[in-house]
Amino acid sequence: MSRIVTAAIALPFLIASILVSWLQPLFVVLAGAAMVLGLFEFYVLAKRKDMTPDPAAGYLGAAALFTIFYFATPDESLARLDVQSIVLVLIILTIGALVAAMIRGAPFEKMIASSGATVLGVLYVVLLGGHLVAVRTGFEQKLSAHLLSFFFLVLMGSDTGAYYVGRAIGKHKLASTISPGKTWEGVFGGIAAGLAFAVIAHFWFFRELPLKWTLPLAAVMTLLGILGDLTESALKRGAGAKDTAKILPGHGGALDRLDSLLFNAPLIYYFAHFYFGTRLFTQ
Helix, strand or coil: HHHHHHHHHHHHHHHHHHHHHHHHHHHHHHHHHHHHHHHHHHHHHHHHHHCCCHHHHHHHHHHCCCCCCCCCEEEEEEEEEEEEHHHHHHHHHHHHHHHHHHCCCHHHHHHHHHHHHHHHHHCCCCCCHHHHHHHHCCHHHHHHHHHHHHHHHHHHHHHHHHHHHHHHHHEEEEEECCCCEEHHHHHHHHHHHHHHHHHHHHHHHHHHHHHHHHHHHHHHHHHHHHHCCCCCCHHHHHCCCCCCCCCCCEECHHHHHHHHHHHHHHHHHHHHHHHEEEEEECC
């Protein structure tokens, strides 16, 4: 029930920020807040294993990457990311994290792990998740709304299907050493739900994307979502934590909600970039 209540409160804001053109800044704020919390939770997990990531370097690098994704520019190839700027930020972040770890001084045996955690947190949360911001700000409103609606409908639908099918009939463990609650029955339930919601999305609002592409895309998204969920569970398992935080009743922390989205954010961006090409949608 707490999962349902939390979703009922949060979803209307997310939906409005996607569908209403002048609420684009709300989506950016929601995405930014989620990434800030996700990065914070990642660093908390690292600290549980006696690493000392540098928050200043991490958040500065995250802010720079987020800004690049926000200003992704529409052109004849749709949203174009400034790849050179992204590479430059990552170079500076890597050097800054290493220098910060060096300046902190001994014990130097934690230097590799600590500086690595600083950089990895930014790559995991912001480099991956920032692609959703580029979808919202870099594409025309109609295409952006269709892409993001499809994205969240498929992933939330597959997550819900996996959860309830797994609870109802799940018996065969998927990865007991990582996440004992996940089952193969839940996986198949999630895939079926993801494909079903993809078909619904096609006939409801996204006929521009044929079923011959809709279904494979949804299948890949669902599988990536499962891998993202398991990866985040493994991170928590390694840090000895059940949830990354307790800020979302019934859902845990921000990172617990972002896990499947992060692995899929680059996929939906680059699929749209290469599939739709120069076919711009008008508002």
